[in-house]
Amino acid sequence: MISLADWQRQFQQGVLYRQPPTALAGTATVSAGRRFEVYAGAYRLRLTEALKANYPVLHQALGDEQFDRLALAYLEAHPSVSSNIRWFGDRLDDFVRLHDELLSHPALADLIRLEWALCCAFDAPDRKILDGTHVAQIPAGSWPELVFELHPSVHLITLHWGVETLWHTTKAAHEEQQEPVPAPHLTLVWRQQLHTHFRSLDNSEATLLLELSQGGCFARICELAADLSHDEATPLAVGLLQRWLQDQLLTGCRFPAEGVSFP
Amino acid sequence: MINGYGLGLRTDHYAEFVEQKPQLDWLEIISENYLVPGGKPLHFLDRIRADYPMVMHGVSLSIGSVDPLDFVYLKQIKSLAQRVEPGWISDHLCWTGVDHTNLHDLLPLPYTEETLRHLTRRISRVQEFLGRRILLENVSSYVLCAQDEMSEWEFVSELAARADCFLLLDVNNVYVSARNHGFNPHDYIDALPGNRVRQIHLAGHQDNGELVIDTHDHPIRDEVYELYAHTLRKLGPIPTMIERDDHIPPLQELLAELEQVRQTAAAAIGLARKMEVA
Numbered sequence: 061m062i063s064l065a066d067w068q069r070q071f072q073q074g075v076l077y078r079q080p081p082t083a084l085a086g087t088a089t090v091s092a093g094r095r096f097e098v099y100a101g102a103y104r105l106r107l108t109e110a111l112k113a114n115y116p117v118l119h120q121a122l123g124d125e126q127f128d129r130l131a132l133a134y135l136e137a138h139p140s141v142s143s144n145i146r147w148f149g150d151r152l153d154d155f156v157r158l159h160d161e162l163l164s165h166p167a168l169a170d171l172i173r174l175e176w177a178l179c180c181a182f183d184a185p186d187r188k189i190l191d192g193t194h195v196a197q198i199p200a201g202s203w204p205e206l207v208f209e210l211h212p213s214v215h216l217i218t219l220h221w222g223v224e225t226l227w228h229t230t231k232a233a234h235e236e237q238q239e240p241v242p243a244p245h246l247t248l249v250w251r252q253q254l255h256t257h258f259r260s261l262d263n264s265e266a267t268l269l270l271e272l273s274q275g276g277c278f279a280r281i282c283e284l285a286a287d288l289s290h291d292e293a294t295p296l297a298v299g300l301l302q303r304w305l306q307d308q309l310l311t312g313c314r315f316p317a318e319g320v321s322f323p
Numbered sequence: 324m325i326n327g328y329g330l331g332l333r334t335d336h337y338a339e340f341v342e343q344k345p346q347l348d349w350l351e352i353i354s355e356n357y358l359v360p361g362g363k364p365l366h367f368l369d370r371i372r373a374d375y376p377m378v379m380h381g382v383s384l385s386i387g388s389v390d391p392l393d394f395v396y397l398k399q400i401k402s403l404a405q406r407v408e409p410g411w412i413s414d415h416l417c418w419t420g421v422d423h424t425n426l427h428d429l430l431p432l433p434y435t436e437e438t439l440r441h442l443t444r445r446i447s448r449v450q451e452f453l454g455r456r457i458l459l460e461n462v463s464s465y466v467l468c469a470q471d472e473m474s475e476w477e478f479v480s481e482l483a484a485r486a487d488c489f490l491l492l493d494v495n496n497v498y499v500s501a502r503n504h505g506f507n508p509h510d511y512i513d514a515l516p517g518n519r520v521r522q523i524h525l526a527g528h529q530d531n532g533e534l535v536i537d538t539h540d541h542p543i544r545d546e547v548y549e550l551y552a553h554t555l556r557k558l559g560p561i562p563t564m565i566e567r568d569d570h571i572p573p574l575q576e577l578l579a580e581l582e583q584v585r586q587t588a589a590a591a592i593g594l595a596r597k598m599e600v601a
C-alpha cells in the first residue's frame with residue numbers, strides 16, 4: 061500500500077525528472093507512461109510560459125528555441141518554491157551568471173536585470189506621491205536636514221551594456237538590431253501611476269539619486285553636486301529634485317532630528 | 324448574493340469592464356493574480372469590484388499536499404477576501420507540490436481512506452482560519468493511482484460530508500476524466516450531494532481521441548453542454564460560469580457563449596420542472 065506522502069514524492073520526482081512513478085494505473089488503450097507524460101510535458105510548458113511572461117523582450121531577442129533551452133535549464137536548477145507563479149524567474153539573473161553559454165550575447169544578462177526590475181516595479185506597493193506643493197511648504201531652514209523617501213517601485217540597477225536601445229528595438233520588432241555596446245551605467249526603473257518606465261542616468265543624476273536612495277540628506281546631496289559641478293551645484297541639485305518630483309519618484313520626506321514627516 | 328451566470332475576469336477584458344460595464348451577474352477572480360503589493364492588478368480589481376459581485380478562486384491552497392498548510396498564503400487570501408468581500412472562496416481538490424516545491428499544477432490524489440482523513444483535517448483548519456466554508460473543485464485527471472479504494476465521485480461526496488465543505492463542480496472536468504478513465508459521467512453527477520454544489524465551471528477541452536486534455540482554450544463542446552443539462556436536471560439551478568484561460572476571445576464572444584449556457588440551463592430546468600409536474 062503506497063502512502064499519500066510516497067505517492068506525492070514519487071509523482072513529483074517523476075514530473076521533475078520525467079520518470080513515471082510505479083504506482084500509476086494505465087489502461088489497455090493508453091499506457092500509464094503516456095498518461096503521466098501529460099503532467100511532465102504540461103509542467104515544462106507552463107513554467108516556460110510563466111518565464112516568457114516575465115521576460116517578454118528576452119524571449120523576443122533569443123527566439124523560441126533558445127529561450128526554451130534557457131527556460132528548461134533554469135527550471136531544472138530552480139524549480140518554483142513560491143505559492144504564486146508570478147515570481148517564477150526571480151533568480152534568472154544569478155543563474156545566467158553561471159551559465160553564460162545559454163545567452164547569445166553577454167548584454168542579454170543586463171536585459172534580464174532590466175526586465176526583472178520592470179516586473180517588480182509593475183506591482184510594487186502603492187504610495188501617496190510627494191508633489192511640488194508639499195515641498196513648497198517646507199521651511200527654508202529645514203532643507204539641509206531633509207531626507208527623501210523613494211517610491212517602493214523605484215529600482216536603481218547597474219548595467220554594463222547599453223541595453224535600453226536593444227529593449228526598444230526588440231520590442232518594436234525592428235529588423236536591424238544594433239550590437240549593444242559596453243557602457244557601464246546606472247538605470248532607473250519605476251512606476252508612475254499604473255505605467256512602468258526606465259531610463260539610463262548620466263553620471264550626475266546617478267550619483268545624486270544613489271545618495272538619496274541610501275538616505276543621504278539634502279545637504280549631502282548638495283555637497284556631491286558641488287563635487288560634480290563646482291559653479292552650478294545648486295541648480296544641478298534643485299533641477300534634479302524637480303525632475304524626480306515630476307517623475308513621481310518621491311513619496312515623502314522627513315527631518316530625522318525633529319522626527320517630523322511630510323506629507 | 325451570487326446567482327445566475329458569470330465569467331472569469333481576465334486582464335484582456337479589464338478596460339471593457341471598466342468602460343462599458345457589460346451586463347453580467349458576477350465575476351470570478353483568480354486570487355493569486357491579486358496577491359501582489361499594488362499597481363495595475365489591484366487598481367482594476369477595485370474598480371471592477373465596484374460594479375460586479377465577485378467570487379475568489381485560488382490555485383495554490385494545495386489542500387491535499389502532505390506539506391504543512393501555508394498560513395502565509397492563507398493570511399494573504401484572508402486579507403484579499405476583506406478587500407473583495409467575495410460571495411465565496413474556492414480552490415481545488417488536489418495537491419500542487421511537496422517538500423516546498425510548487426509544480427503549479429492541479430495534481431491527482433489517491434482516492435483512499437488515508438487521503439480522506441488527511442483532507443478532512445486540513446479543510447477543517449482552513450475553514451476555521453478563514454471563518455467560512457470553502458468550495459473545492461474536482462480537477463480533471465489523466466492518471467489514477469493503482470491503489471484507489473473508491474471512485475472519484477464516492478470520494479468527493481464522502482469528503483464533502485466529512486469536512487462539511489461545499490463543492491465547485493467543474494462539469495468539463497467530469498467529462499474529461501470520464502473519457503480518460505472510461506467511466507460514465509452520469510454516474511458521477513448522480514452521486515453528488517446536490518445541496519453542497521454551490522458553483523459550476525464550464526470550459527472547452529481538446530479531444531485527442533485516446534486522451535482528452537483540459538485546455539480551457541476552446542469554446543464549450545456539445546458533449547459538455549449535454550452533461551451540464553443533465554447536471555441541472557438532477558441538481559436544480561446552480562450559479563454557472565465559463566472558464567477561459569488561453570486564446571482569450573473578445574469579451575462579446577464570451578458573453579454570447581454565456582447566453583448559450585443560459586439557454587441550455589433554462590431548457591434543462593424547464594424540462595425538469597415539467598417532468599416533476601407530470
Ligand SMILES: [Fe+2]
Pocket residue numbers: 460493524566
Ligand atoms: Fe474549473
